[in-house]
Every structure is written in structure tokens, then in C-alpha cells.
Amino acid sequence: MDWKPNRYEEKPLYKQITDYMKRKIERGEWGYDTKIPSQRYLASWFNVNRSTIVSALQNLIAEGYVEGEYGGGTKVTYGKWEKQSPLPNWTAYIEKGSHYPNQPFIQKINQYEFEKDLIRLGTGELSADLLPKKLFQQLMSSADETDFHLGYSEPKGDVQLREAISKRLREKGIYTTPSSILIVSGALQAIQLLSLSLLERSARILVERPSYLYSVNALQSAGIKLIGIERSMNKPLSIEKVEQLKNRFDLSLFYVNPTFHNPTGALMGEDERKALVENSIRMGLPIIEDSAYEDLWIDEKPPLPLKSYDKSGQVLYLGTMSKLVSPGLRIGWVVGQEGVIERLADTKMQTDYGSSTVSQYVARRWMLSEKYEEHGAYVRKMLKKRRDFMQFLLECYFSHLATWTIPKGGFYIWVVFHFPLNFDKLFKKGVEKGILIAPGHIYDRLDRTSLRLSYSYASLEEMDKGLRILAELIEKEVLMQKKENKL
Amino acid sequence: MDWKPNRYEEKPLYKQITDYMKRKIERGEWGYDTKIPSQRYLASWFNVNRSTIVSALQNLIAEGYVEGEYGGGTKVTYGKWEKQSPLPNWTAYIEKGSHYPNQPFIQKINQYEFEKDLIRLGTGELSADLLPKKLFQQLMSSADETDFHLGYSEPKGDVQLREAISKRLREKGIYTTPSSILIVSGALQAIQLLSLSLLERSARILVERPSYLYSVNALQSAGIKLIGIERSMNKPLSIEKVEQLKNRFDLSLFYVNPTFHNPTGALMGEDERKALVENSIRMGLPIIEDSAYEDLWIDEKPPLPLKSYDKSGQVLYLGTMSKLVSPGLRIGWVVGQEGVIERLADTKMQTDYGSSTVSQYVARRWMLSEKYEEHGAYVRKMLKKRRDFMQFLLECYFSHLATWTIPKGGFYIWVVFHFPLNFDKLFKKGVEKGILIAPGHIYDRLDRTSLRLSYSYASLEEMDKGLRILAELIEKEVLMQKKENKL
Numbered sequence: 021m022d023w024k025p026n027r028y029e030e031k032p033l034y035k036q037i038t039d040y041m042k043r044k045i046e047r048g049e050w051g052y053d054t055k056i057p058s059q060r061y062l063a064s065w066f067n068v069n070r071s072t073i074v075s076a077l078q079n080l081i082a083e084g085y086v087e088g089e090y091g092g093g094t095k096v097t098y099g100k101w102e103k104q105s106p107l108p109n110w111t112a113y114i115e116k117g118s119h120y121p122n123q124p125f126i127q128k129i130n131q132y133e134f135e136k137d138l139i140r141l142g143t144g145e146l147s148a149d150l151l152p153k154k155l156f157q158q159l160m161s162s163a164d165e166t167d168f169h170l171g172y173s174e175p176k177g178d179v180q181l182r183e184a185i186s187k188r189l190r191e192k193g194i195y196t197t198p199s200s201i202l203i204v205s206g207a208l209q210a211i212q213l214l215s216l217s218l219l220e221r222s223a224r225i226l227v228e229r230p231s232y233l234y235s236v237n238a239l240q241s242a243g244i245k246l247i248g249i250e251r252s253m254n255k256p257l258s259i260e261k262v263e264q265l266k267n268r269f270d271l272s273l274f275y276v277n278p279t280f281h282n283p284t285g286a287l288m289g290e291d292e293r294k295a296l297v298e299n300s301i302r303m304g305l306p307i308i309e310d311s312a313y314e315d316l317w318i319d320e321k322p323p324l325p326l327k328s329y330d331k332s333g334q335v336l337y338l339g340t341m342s343k344l345v346s347p348g349l350r351i352g353w354v355v356g357q358e359g360v361i362e363r364l365a366d367t368k369m370q371t372d373y374g375s376s377t378v379s380q381y382v383a384r385r386w387m388l389s390e391k392y393e394e395h396g397a398y399v400r401k402m403l404k405k406r407r408d409f410m411q412f413l414l415e416c417y418f419s420h421l422a423t424w425t426i427p428k429g430g431f432y433i434w435v436v437f438h439f440p441l442n443f444d445k446l447f448k449k450g451v452e453k454g455i456l457i458a459p460g461h462i463y464d465r466l467d468r469t470s471l472r473l474s475y476s477y478a479s480l481e482e483m484d485k486g487l488r489i490l491a492e493l494i495e496k497e498v499l500m501q502k503k504e505n506k507l
Numbered sequence: 508m509d510w511k512p513n514r515y516e517e518k519p520l521y522k523q524i525t526d527y528m529k530r531k532i533e534r535g536e537w538g539y540d541t542k543i544p545s546q547r548y549l550a551s552w553f554n555v556n557r558s559t560i561v562s563a564l565q566n567l568i569a570e571g572y573v574e575g576e577y578g579g580g581t582k583v584t585y586g587k588w589e590k591q592s593p594l595p596n597w598t599a600y601i602e603k604g605s606h607y608p609n610q611p612f613i614q615k616i617n618q619y620e621f622e623k624d625l626i627r628l629g630t631g632e633l634s635a636d637l638l639p640k641k642l643f644q645q646l647m648s649s650a651d652e653t654d655f656h657l658g659y660s661e662p663k664g665d666v667q668l669r670e671a672i673s674k675r676l677r678e679k680g681i682y683t684t685p686s687s688i689l690i691v692s693g694a695l696q697a698i699q700l701l702s703l704s705l706l707e708r709s710a711r712i713l714v715e716r717p718s719y720l721y722s723v724n725a726l727q728s729a730g731i732k733l734i735g736i737e738r739s740m741n742k743p744l745s746i747e748k749v750e751q752l753k754n755r756f757d758l759s760l761f762y763v764n765p766t767f768h769n770p771t772g773a774l775m776g777e778d779e780r781k782a783l784v785e786n787s788i789r790m791g792l793p794i795i796e797d798s799a800y801e802d803l804w805i806d807e808k809p810p811l812p813l814k815s816y817d818k819s820g821q822v823l824y825l826g827t828m829s830k831l832v833s834p835g836l837r838i839g840w841v842v843g844q845e846g847v848i849e850r851l852a853d854t855k856m857q858t859d860y861g862s863s864t865v866s867q868y869v870a871r872r873w874m875l876s877e878k879y880e881e882h883g884a885y886v887r888k889m890l891k892k893r894r895d896f897m898q899f900l901l902e903c904y905f906s907h908l909a910t911w912t913i914p915k916g917g918f919y920i921w922v923v924f925h926f927p928l929n930f931d932k933l934f935k936k937g938v939e940k941g942i943l944i945a946p947g948h949i950y951d952r953l954d955r956t957s958l959r960l961s962y963s964y965a966s967l968e969e970m971d972k973g974l975r976i977l978a979e980l981i982e983k984e985v986l987m988q989k990k991e992n993k994l
Contacts, residue, residue, distance in 0.1 A: 022666060022685050044659075048820025049687040051844045101817055110793075110820070110843075113759070114850045116710070118705035118729060122853050130856060134661045151657040160865070170638040170833035174621045183934055197510060200536040205692075205859040212858055216606035216728070223603070236855050241703070241908045242605060272600070306597070332586055333535025333597070346657035348864030356597075357538045358531070366609050369617060370724050372692040372859070376866040377835030378647070421636040 025066055029209075033331040034075035041076065045085050047096045052099040052112060056086060064135070095201035120237040125447070132456055139486035142458025143477040144282065144431055145347045147281070148414060148431075150402055150476075152345060159385045167506050168381035173374035175365040177203025181380050184387035185339070185353050192314075193328030194337065194355065202361045203375050204349040204368065207312050207338045210305055214230050214308065214336065217367045218360070219272055226274040227263055230434075230463035230470070232282040233275055247271060248464070253425045255432065256292040259299045266305050273306050279322045280313035280430025283463045283472035287428050290323035295327040307335045315344045315396055317429035318404045333357035335460055341383055343431070344399060349385040351375065406475040407433075410483055414473075417491035421498075431476035434460075441497060449493050455486045508628040512553055520555055521562035521989025524599035528563065529752040532572050532585045538597060539586040543573060552657025554747065607724040612934070612949055619943055626973035630964040631918055632768065632834050637889055637963075639832060639882050646872045655868035660861030662852040664840075666829070668867050670828025671874035672826070672840050678799075680815030689848045690723065690862050691855065692837040694799050694825045695723060698762075701795065701823065702729040704854045705847070706759055713752055713761040713792070713860065717921075717950035717957070719769040720762055734758065735951070738910040740771050740921065746786045753792050760793050766809045767800035770950045770959035774915050776811035784816040794822045802831045802883055804916035805891045820844035821985045828870055830918070831886060838870040890963065894920075897970055908985075918963040921947075927955035928984060937978050 025036040044050045054210035056062075059077070064071045072399035077094060087097045112264060116184045121127070132138055176182065184197035189196060204210045211233070221227070221243030227233045230247030247269050249261060265271060276296070288296070300307050309326045327337035332357065340352035354364060367376065386392065410433060411426055418424075422437040450457050460470030478486055512523040520651030522980035531537045543549075546564070550557045564581060567573045574584045608614070619625055663669065669685035676683060691697045698720070706712070708730030714720045716735030726733060734756050736748060753760060763783070765775035775783070787794050796813045814824040820843065827839035841851060855861065871881065897920060898913055905911075909924040937944050965973055 044684060044687075046818060046820050047682055049845050051681060051820035051846075054844070054846055072827075110705075110847045113705040113793075114846060116705075116707040116855070117704035117850070118708050119854045119857070121856060128926055130662050130853075133716070142844050145658060148656060148658055151655055153652055156656075156657060156865075157650050160650045163644050163647045165640055165644045168636060168640075170640055170643060170835045171632060171635055174833045175617050186685075195530070195534055196536060196683045197531060200531075205863070208857070209859045214532075218597075218600040219602035219605075220603040221605050234962075241857070278566060297732065306600075331535055333538035342860075347636060347659045347860070348657045350861070350863040351861065357541070358539070359541055359601060360597045363604070363608065367604070367606045367615060370606070370609060370695070370728075372696045372837060373829075373834070375836070376692070376863045377833075378643075378836040378869055379863040499586050 022065075022317055025068065029445060033066075034072045034079070037062075037066055037068070037072065038079040041080060042083075042085060045080075045096055050096050052096055053109065053111065054096045056094040057094065076152045079133050087341075087459070089427045104281045119149040119241040122237065123235070123462065125459070126235060127457070128447075129456065136451070138451065138456040139482040139483070139489075140456045140474075140477050141458065141483070141486045141490065142472050142474050143344075144307075144474060145477060146343070146399065146431075147477050147479065150399055155391050155395065156346065156382065156386070159382050159389070163381070169230075169377055170378070172397040173203075173300055173377050173380065173470060175369050175374065176201065177363065177375060178377065178380040178384060181351075181387065182353075184384050188387055189339075189355065190364075193324040197354050200358050202354045202360050202365050202368065203380060204352045204354060204364075205372070205375050206342050206347075206352040207310055207340045208238065208355045209368075209371075210352060210364075211236070211308075211310075212238040212242075213354075213364045213367050213371070215239045215244055216371075217363045219244050223272045225268045225472050226262065228275075228277060228281065228282055230460060230467060231275070232277065232310075232463060235462045245269075251281070251284065251286060253286045255291065257296060259295060262296075262299070262305070263303055267302055270307060273308055274300060274328065275308045275317075276312065277310045277312070278326055279311055280316060280427060280432075282313065282430070283432050283458075283460070284434040285425070285427025285430050285432045286324055289492065293323055294329055297326050297335065301330075301332055301334050308338065309335050310338045312338070312343050313430040316403060316431065318400055318407060323427065327355060333360075336360065341386070344396060345386060346436050349383060350380050350462065351379055403429075403431075403476065406480070409480055410475040410487075413483060415488045417487050421491065421494055433473045433475065435471045435473055437469045437471070437494070439498070439501075441494065443468070446490075446493055446497065449491065453489050453493065455489050457490065512751055520553075521559045521566070524549075524553055524555070524559065524563040525566040528567060529570075529572060532567075532583055537583050539583055540596065540598065541896050543581040553629065559927060590886065594987050603654065606728040607646065609724065610722070612946070614720060615934075616943065616945070619938060620874045623938070625938065625941055625943040626969040627943045627961075627964050628970070628973045628977065629943065629961050630828075631961060632964060633830070633886065633918075634964050637886055639878070642770060642878050642882065643833065643873070644871065646869050650868070656864055657868065658864070660690075660864050660867060661859065662856050663688065663848065665864065665867040665871060667872065668838075668871040669840075669963040671871050675874055676826075676842065683842050685893070687845050687848050689841045689843060689852050689855065690867060691839045691841060691851075692859070692862050693829050693834075693839040694797055694827045695725065696841060696858075697825045697841045697851075698723070698795075698797075699725040699729075700851045700854050700858070701839075702726045702857075702899075704850045706731050710759045711756045713749065713756075713758050715762075715764060715768065717770055717947065718762070719764065719797075719950060721951060722949045724749075732756075736775060738768070740773045740914075742797075743776065744783060746782060747785075749786070749792070750790055753790055757794060760795055761787060762795045763813065764797045764799075765813055766798055767803060767914060767919075769917070770919050770945075771921040771946070772912070772914025772917050772919045774809055780810055780813050781816055784821065788817075788819055788821050790824065795825065797825045799825070799827050799830050799948065800917040803887065803890060803918065805887055805894060806915045806993050809916065810960065820847075821826070822845065828873070831883060832873060836866050836870060838866055846862065867946070890916075890918075892968070893962040893970075895973075896967055897960065900974045901960075902968060902973050908978065908981055918961045919962045920962065922958045922960055924956045924958070924981070926988075928981065928987070930958070933977075933980055933984065937977065941975050942976050944977065 025033045059073045062073045085098045086237035167297045182201040224245045228251035336356040424435045458472040512520045549560045572585045612738045669688040715738035754760045812820045823843040945959040947954035
């Protein structure tokens with residue numbers, strides 16, 4: 021990971037770090053007025069004691085590179101005295117952009133996931149050892165030179181991959197030709213493309229609440245408002261309520277996650293699906309069906325996708341390879357009316373000129389591979405074991421603190437505590453103790469009682485350790501709350 | 508390519524086509540009110556005579572699936588009588604999207620490039636036989652299971668790839684650490700990310716005129732205005748003029764393509780570069796340096812990039828693997844101040860969750876490969892041959908019609924005709940005669956006299972044939988113009 025000071029060099033560590041930071045400043049990587057990362061962060065980054073960082077910073081201050089500010093911050097001053105003219109103040113630019121930054125929470129999670137050895141209790145991906153790495157290495161190794169290409173991709177994506185996908189979709193009752201399929205870099209890009217291509221700024225769309233969509237800013241940044249509809253794990257969706265909201269807010273679309281919903285794990289039943297498609301046609305409320313977790317059933321196959329009940333092109337269906345096979349491959353697909361697909365493809369061409377042909381080639385070979393079914397069966401078996409184990413752990417450590425419902429598939433258990441908690445504090449304390457959690461307010465800003473747990477990523481040992489730590493932290497917090505109330 | 512009727516089946520071709528189109532309509536791929544592609548398009552798509560298409564459409568009309576409209580259009584009517592309710596009118600949605608569709612011209616070019624055997628005289632990519640396909644197949648074949656991963660990528664991209672890039676950048680006088688580099692899916696995505704992250708809607712940026720940026724809507728769709736500065740192949744950029752425009756329009760950035768400019772092939776000299784960087788710091792006008800063609804020098808190495816003269820973080824530098832190595836890999840990079848890179852990385856995470864790890868892995872191995880230099884030398888040699896040949900052909904066929912300047916590298920020759928031409932008509936006629944051209948008005952809306960020729964894609968034989976056809980078409984057009992003036 022990046023540069024680290026070398027313990028075997030003669031030059032002392034603090035001096036090495038001073039020189040490194042000087043170079044970064046002199047080259048403009050840390051420009052004038054940049055706020056330097058905290059001492060704690062730098063110490064962890066360079067893997068040294070905090071005192072070493074303090075020495076390095078003192079050096080930099082003495083040489084006029086940075087200035088310590090009251091309150092602990094340190095800012096770059098280099099360049100101020102040298103030039104007579106305004107230096108680029110990128111900070112101002114950064115604040116101007118129309119795309120919202122990620123929530124600080126999610127930024128932190130993104131960082132911690134790559135920087136620290138934390139037990140990840142909420143991460144939405146399969147553990148690396150469940151991904152078919154060996155198989156993919158074989159698929160790559162046996163790449164036939166005549167079979168893949170290095171040139172640009174077609175606007176809708178490699179036609180052979182689209183054919184392979186349309187074949188797989190038939191198994192799910194979705195009959196479609198390759199020209200109604202668009203290859204994208206995962207479902208998230210699909211959402212971004214449709215927000216740019218099909219919705220005007222200030223459009224309103226319906227989402228379940230809580231929803232994964234609250235955790236990404238693709239729609240909000242395009243000026244689109246999310247209207248939430250309460251969604252319980254155990255009750256079917258109220259069509260009446262959908263209709264009320266549709267009329268009240270002039271809704272453009274309904275974004276639904278009917279199969280092993282993220283974050284609650286809820287599963288829509290067959291009758292519920294049929295009713296939703298029928299009624300959405302009646303109401304004129306098109307549906308975006310995000311099916312990311314569809315193949316991750318544990319107890320039994322879920323009902324067919326909404327798209328399979330749709331003969332009018334009402335449903336835009338999003339699929340992905342990220343959840344079962346490889347998040348890193350960045351291959352997903354959108355199925356819908358041909359004109360819609362063409363508009364999305366056109367926007368995609370202007371956004372990134374199409375998905376990687378190398379990825380598409382590997383994805384195609386995977387879709388056609390005989391290992392496809394085998395891998396799915398293996399992952400489902402392992403997920404069952406993991407889900408059951410997490411359930412067992414929850415009963416051990418959390419039964420007095422919270423309730424939860426066991427999902428029939430997907431990655432997540434939505435844990436609802438008996439009382440509100442300060443999740444910002446818990447998150448911070450958790451990181452200190454070596455665990456990373458995904459608080460419910462990421463998926464519903466008003467939520468103060470829930471947590472998205474995932475049994476997909478951490479190992480069984482880690483789950484045990486992590487949940488024990490978490491329970492202890494929460495118990496302490498509860499004790500503290502009680503004490504404060506007593507005082 | 509997609510479905511085609513089968514000549515060896517008993518069912519007649521028109522009937523097969525009728526059934527295929529019925530299925531598409533019944534499943535909602537062609538929804539109610541969709542305009543069906545033209546007869547000519549369908550005939551080419553299914554590779555049948557136009558009369559076969561006419562029979563199929565007559566069948567569909569008789570069965571109530573479509574309706575012929577006055578003027579030749581055909582629209583889907585299926586579904587109208589069946590439901591009592593409004594069907595989703597995606598057409599309306601498509602028109603609402605805030606992202607502009609591609610110019611019809613570019614849409615057509617994108618389509619034709621994949622649909623027809625046309626001689627591509629303006630395409631901005633290397634011919635497939637110049638791309639290192641065999642080498643890439645080897646890189647993939649020797650993939651080491653322990654060396655790549657299938658999980659999500661870090662926000663800034665694979666750190667080993669960023670290290671490999673920072674090493675290569677040193678050869679160009681750019682000293683930077685991996686934490687100031689962001690991996691993107693090519694320069695186009697970089698432009699999109701910065702338009703979303705650093706610029707407010709209604710911001711104005713300076714671009715050379717003509718410019719490749721006029722051909723993509725990434726900036727315009729984000730509400731950003733392009734202000735053009737006339738750029739001649741042979742004269743240095745006027746700093747005075749830049750300053751005037753900066754003050755007049757309150758410009759936020761200057762997007763520059765200093766090395767083998769797209770579309771004119773212009774090359775900025777060393778002194779010009781130094782002056783531009785110095786003055787942009789003085790004026791407070793940050794620079795986006797798009798260096799896509801930098802490695803494609805033919806006669807001699809170009810001066811060092813603008814970024815190498817920049818010690819204050821004034822310049823955001825965009826690099827790509829698309830032009831020299833593989834457009835399909837979708838790997839590029841942005842180098843800039845760390846805070847800016849982090850903001851762009853955050854937006855990228857929200858856009859597509861990072862670039863493909865498989866692509867990044869192959870790209871990293873390429874960057875570190877000993878074949879890297881060899882391939883560059885080979886492509887440069889071949890480009891020289893191609894450029895010289897195109898120059899020869901231009902002299903043969905175009906010397907009485909136009910002027911042009913020979914570029915010292917890159918892909919393009921900018922041909923300026925002695926008189927305005929109707930390029931819309933020429934484009935259409937060209938397609939009929941088997942050639943695909945890139946009219947100058949794609950890169951400068953007011954342009955009526957120029958053409959972007961590319962010597963990178965078509966074979967020498969195709970160049971000869973294609974330019975001959977083009978010259979003939981233009982001569983006819985000129986004759987016609989003269990006649991009309993005479994009448």
C-alpha cells in the first residue's frame with residue numbers, strides 16, 4: 021500500500037516522513053491551504069508511533085511548509101509567499117460540484133474497508149474465498165485469441181454476452197432478445213443511467229423504506245427526490261398506499277427490490293408480485309426491478325421476477341454478476357423496452373464508452389460455463405451455514421437487546437433494537453475495537469434503532485468475535501443511558 | 508449478430524420475421540406506440556429483400572399488431588385495445604432525461620460502426636491488427652490466482668496499478684505518488700466525473716475550437732457551457748486571448764489537448780507549454796490536460812506534458828490506455844491534487860463502484876511488461892507508414908479541393924476544403940457508397956468546410972478506395988453547386 025518509511029534505512033523515520041511530505045507539497049499533490057490528514061491517520065498510514073508524526077510535523081512547520089492551527093488541524097502554507105497570484109483553490113471547486121459527496125459514513129466505510137483489518141459485519145459482498153477465483157483464472161487462461169477483442173464495445177455491449185444473458189433469463193421466465201438488453205457496470209450504473217436518461221430534475225420516485233437507494237446519491241445528485249413507502253419484512257406491500265403516494269407526489273417510477281431486499285432481506289410473494297405488476301400497469305407507474313440478490317436463495321427458489329409477469333414493457337429489470345460471482349468484474353445488465361435500452365445505451369456511450377471488453381469476455385464465458393450451476397449451489401450451501409450460524413450468534417448475544425427476522429436468502433439480517441442507540445458513537449467505538457458496522461440510518465435517515473448485519477463476508481470466527489464485541493459495546497451504551505437517566 | 512431468419516427452415520422468411528416481431532411486441536420489447544425501424548433498416552438487419560419486409564409488415568398490420576402511418580412510419584398498436592388503462596409511455600420518459608442524447612450524427616456513427624462493413628475514414632481508434640491482442644492473451648493466460656481478486660476495487664483503483672502508472676509517469680517528468688492517482692474507465696469518464704464533482708451547473712470552461720469535447724455531452728448535460736478559443740495548427744495559443752475570455756466569462760477551467768490535438772492534430776511547443784502553465788497559475792485558471800495521444804508520436808518525441816511544469820497542483824492530467832493499447836480495456840487515469848482525486852474517487856464510487864478489477868489487473872501487468880516499449884515502437888512505425896500513405900492519397904485526390912497540415916503524431920488529419928460543403932448529404936451518400944466520415948461540424952457546430960480524417964483504422968487498401976470514393980462524391984457535389992449557380 022503506497023509509500024511507507026523504511027525501518028532499515030539510516031535516515032530516521034521522522035526524517036523520512038518529513039521528506040516524503042515535503043515532496044508531496046512541493047509537487048502540488050497537497051496544494052496550498054490543503055488540510056493535512058490527522059496525526060492519528062498519518063500514524064496508522066505510515067505504521068509509526070504518533071510521536072514520530074509529531075516530530076515530522078514540527079519539522080515541516082519549522083521549515084515553513086505547513087502551519088499548525090488552533091484545534092489540532094495542520095494546513096499547507098507552502099507556496100503562499102512564493103507567488104504573487106491566486107493559487108488554485110481546489111477546495112472551492114470540490115464544494116461546487118453538482119454530484120453530492122457520499123455520506124461521511126459511507127466514505128469512512130469505503131476507506132476502512134481497504135485500510136484496516138477490521139471485522140466487516142455489514143459488508144454487502146461475498147467473502148473472497150466464496151468467489152470462484154480459480155474458475156475465473158481458468159476462464160482467463162483459456163482465453164482464445166480469436167474470441168475476444170481489444171477494440172471499443174458496441175453501445176449495448178458485446179452481443180454474444182447479451183445472447184448468453186438472454187438464455188439464462190429464460191430460466192426465470194423472462195423472454196427477451198439481445199437487442200432489449202444493455203450491459204452495464206453493475207446495477208448502480210444502471211440506476212445512474214436511468215436517472216440521467218429517463219427522469220427530469222425534480223422528478224419523484226417511489227422506493228421501499230428502508231432502502232439501499234438512500235445510501236447512494238446517484239438519483240439525489242440528478243435532482244431526483246425519493247419518496248419512501250414503509251416496507252415490513254412480513255406484510256405484503258399495500259397497493260392502496262402505493263396508489264395514494266403515486267397520486268399525491270406524481271411519481272415517475274417505483275424502484276423495487278422484491279427478492280431478498282437490501283437491507284431488510286424481505287421477499288415478495290408470488291401473488292404480491294402479480295398484483296404489483298398488474299396494478300402498476302393500471303396506474304401507469306413503471307417499475308425498476310433490482311434483482312441483485314435473486315440467485316442467492318437459501319431455503320427455496322424465490323418466485324419468478326416481476327419482469328416475468330410483464331408483457332407490456334412496464335418493468336425495467338436490473339441484473340448483476342456482483343453478488344454471486346464477482347463484484348470486481350463490474351458486469352450487470354438492464355432489460356427493458358428496446359427504445360429505453362437504446363436511450364440508456366446512448367447515455368452510457370457518453371459516460372464511459374461501454375464496459376470493459378475483457379470483463380465482458382470473461383462474463384460471457386462464465387454465463388456459458390458448466391460451472392455456473394455448480395458455483396451457485398456451492399454458494400447457497402455456504403450462505404445457509406453462515407446465515408444459520410449468525411442466527412445462532414444473535415440468539416446467544418442479542419436476544420435481550422433486539423429482534424430480527426430470518427431472511428430466506430440474500431446477505432442481510434435487519435436487526436431492530438428495543439431502544440434507540442447512538443450509532444455514530446457505536447460506529448466509532450466499533451472501529452477502535454476492530455469491527456465495522458452498517459447503521460440503519462444509512463438506509464433510512466430517521467432510523468435510530470436498526471443495523472444491517474451481513475453474513476456474507478466475515479468468517480464464522482470473525483462473526484462470533486465481532487458480534488460479541490458489538491453486544492458488549494451496546495450493553496455498555498445501554499448501561500450508560502440508564503445511569504444518565506438515573507442521575 | 509442477434510436473431511436472423513433461417514433460410515433453410517420450411518417456414519417462409521417473411522413469416523419467420525412476422526413471428527419474431529410479434530414476439531417482440533407481445534413481450535413489450537416494442538411497446539405500444541413504439542415506432543418500428545424503417546423498412547430499409549429492417550431489410551439490412553435481417554439480411555433480406557425489402558419486399559420480404561413489406562410482406563411481414565402487411566401481416567402485422569392485418570393482425571392488428573402495428574399500424575402503417577402516412578409518410579411511411581409504422582407504429583405498434585398492440586395493447587391499445589386490450590387494456591383499459593394508460594400503458595407506460597417510455598417515449599415521454601426518454602425525452603425528459605437531463606442527459607442530452609448524442610448528436611444524431613454520432614448516434615448514427617456508433618451504430619454504423621457495428622452494423623455495416625463500411626470503410627471508416629474518421630474513426631478514432633487503432634485498427635484491430637495494431638492492438639497487442641496476442642500479448643494480452645498471454646497476460647491473461649498467465650494470470651496468477653494469488654495476484655488478482657474478484658472483490659470490489661478500492662475507491663482510487665488497484666494500488667499496484669497506480670504504482671505502475673506513477674513509475675511510467677516519471678519517464679514524462681511527472682512525479683506523483685499513487686494516492687494522487689485515480690483509475691477511471693478512460694478519459695471520457697474522467698471528464699464526466701470532474702464535471703459532476705468540481706463544477707457547478709452553469710459553470711463555463713474554455714476549450715480549444717474545434718474540439719473533441721463538442722462531440723460528447725458529458726459537460727453540457729451537467730449544465731456546463733463550453734467557450735471556444737480558436738486554435739490553429741500552426742500558431743501558438745494567444746495567452747492574451749485566454750485572459751480576455753477568462754475575465755469575460757468567469758471561466759472555471761481550461762480543457763486542453765496539447766499533444767496531437769483531436770481533431771486537428773496540432774502540437775503545442777515547449778515554450779508555449781511553459782507559458783500556458785505559468786500564466787494559468789497567474790490567472791487562477793486550472794488546466795485539464797487530456798494527454799490521450801501523447802505516446803503516439805511519429806517524427807519525434809513531443810515536449811513533456813504541461814503537468815511536468817506544474818508544481819502547484821494547477822494541472823489535472825488525464826491519461827488512457829485506449830489509444831495505444833486497448834480501447835476495450837476501459838482503463839485511464841487522472842493525476843492531480845490529492846483532495847481533488849479523493850473527491851473524484853468518491854463520485855466514481857457512486858457512479859459505478861470502481862473500474863473492473865480484471866481490467867485493472869491486465870492493465871497493471873501490461874504497464875510492468877517488457878513488451879510495453881516494443882509495442883509503442885511498433886505502433887509508431889506503422890502509424891508513420893499510414894500517415895505518409897494518407898498524405899500521398901490526399902495529394903493524389905484532394906489537392907485541388909482542400910488543404911491540410913501533416914500532424915507529427917496522433918491519428919488525425921484535419922482537411923479544410925476550399926468551399927463550404929453539405930456534409931449531412933455527403934455523410935449519407937458516403938454510407939450508401941460504403942464509407943463512413945466524421946464531418947467537422949461534430950467538433951465545431953459552425954464548421955462547414957472541414958473533415959476529420961483518421962489514418963489509424965482503415966487499411967491502406969481501404970484508405971485508397973475510401974478517399975477515392977470521397978473525392979468523387981465531393982467533385983459531384985461541387986459540380987452540382989456550380990450548375991445550380993449557373994441556372
